[in-house]
Amino acid sequence: MEIRNTVLVLGATGGIGGEVARQLRDAGWHVRAMKRGLDETGLKDGIDWVEGDALHRADVMSAARGCSVIVHAVNPPGYRRWSELLLPMLDNTIAAATAHRATIVLPGTVYNYGPDAFPVLTEASPQHPETRKGAIRVELERRMVVAAQGGAVRVIVVRAGDFFGPKAGNSWFTQGMVKPGRPVSVVHLPGDAGVGHQFAYLPDVARTMVQLLAQRQALPPFAAFHMAGHWDADGSQLGKAIQRAVVKHGHALPKLKAFPWRLVRLASPFVLTFCELLEMRYLWRQEVRMDNRRLIDFLGHEPHTPLDDAVKATLTGIGCLTHPILNNKLQTDS
Template sequence: MSTNKRALVLGASGGIGGEVARQLRDAGWQVRGLKRGLESLTEQRDGITWIRGDAMARNDVLSAARGCQVIVHAVNPPGYRHWGQRVLPMVDNTIAAAIAERATIVLPGTVYNYGPDAFPLIAEEAPQHPASRKGGIRVQMEQRLRDATAQGARAIVVRAGDFFGPRAGNSWFSQGLVKPGQPVKKILLPGKAGVGHQWAYLPDVARTMVALLDRRDALAPFARFHMTGYWDADGTRMAQAIRAVARRHGQHPVVSAFPWWLTWALAPFVPTLRELREMRYLWNAPVRLDGRQLAAVLGEEPHTPLEQAVEATLAGMGCIPPAIGMSSSPAHAA
């Protein structure tokens, strides 16, 4: 294992952060994760060094990042609580650490930066006129990363569609389409009939980030890439894949429309539903990220077959039994 590749992953206990941390580890990186509530200052677990600290505390981030060439910023407030108040201070702490270490920041991005004027096919340089509060904050995050490159930091932003995967946590897949922890009885479709939607499998996103990090010295100081992921052209392909996998396990789910009226009724009391409602506009029109620039750099975007990815996701959510020896890392993906 190489001893000079060190990465700090903020959000390593979460979905995308955890996946990137594991894949960096498997690629020979020394990986650190910042975690609140550890009994000791550091802890070794699963090949990752866990350091007690809080992404909201700048000194904790500066200390944990010491000697690192890469900082993965995949941290979010749990359950969307105080999202607007915490997101920018956390990214500012990451930027301070990256400037101090002259490190590369990796940020998992979204389509939230863009408004309807950029639809339906969005290139990296498309104008950013977000249609939501979260989108506005996303634009600010990326602008701060860009500004930090003038002070010695570097940044890679990988934007992708809606995440899903065995450990995806808060996601449309696990909070909108199916219910975790129980057999798949119903699949809810949030979009309008015939409206395309884009999805991204977390292990593929993580593999993409690791591959870009291997090429980071050849990239622009502020580099942005869009992933193609899975394009669900009529908005039903994901539901069909879920139903096909569920049927192989003796389950026979029905497909129904997502109850948007419920988000209006409960949004004042449930932060997650409030966030889902704010993003409804992304289900009302086809929104697709153009992945040609990424393919030009990598040669080919990592891509796990859809039903294989769905099966791993449903097993990770406890909806179907896990396959013997199944891993979330798509080592044999096509």
């Protein structure tokens, strides 16, 4: 009888967690996903949904029973309450992974690093962040290193740029650059003019994780990898790709405009999420790029969807290409 790998995905209703869950399911894994409050919506998707809260250790321990892998993709939404929630949730995952001798997979970030490591980051770059969220991420990874040294837990960390994708959830693409569910008339560019920025297409990140898991026995107890993703050399290339996709779909050419950071700053005393965004603005004012040579050495390649294909799929997935305005007008006129 064939024995399938069983994985628990925490954060499967979010962008990266959901994408990894679906790709693992399609790769033949038995996928278990935990969420608060179950309903009938989406429960017939080939994923075993169980009710629970990542902040409750007993829930995580129970959900992880029989799992060889735990994907820890759960985060407090909108940057809120990181200092209160992020580490306790990870501690529960580590406890469950230790009890069940499982591998933890973590989507990493560049927050761990400070200016002394810029502009090119390798997995060995020093982690001296100058922000609160960065310090939390450093502590989060430190705890996983300690757990891996104990021998019962293995850890895979995959660090990538800013996510975008058809089901990426909260991201700069959907919250800052375009408005989901509407035709694109304006694309806001968050970065300073001429400053490069790294983006990551979510299905490529998930595919990388799935491929690393397939070879996890060849990895050390704690393994970190960087993805190159899509490098926007001057901060406008993703915006221009959006323009191309919109025009090809029959819409008018959208304008490229600078992101309204001044308005965000003015509103920040009243909107907590804006305060958190401002703390991370430094990542849009200087180049920070990841070196993916370790990933290439191990896998032989990095999963990579061409930029125009990735942008078209993203805009379609978030409902921005559902109403081809110019095409409709031409059909009416004819």
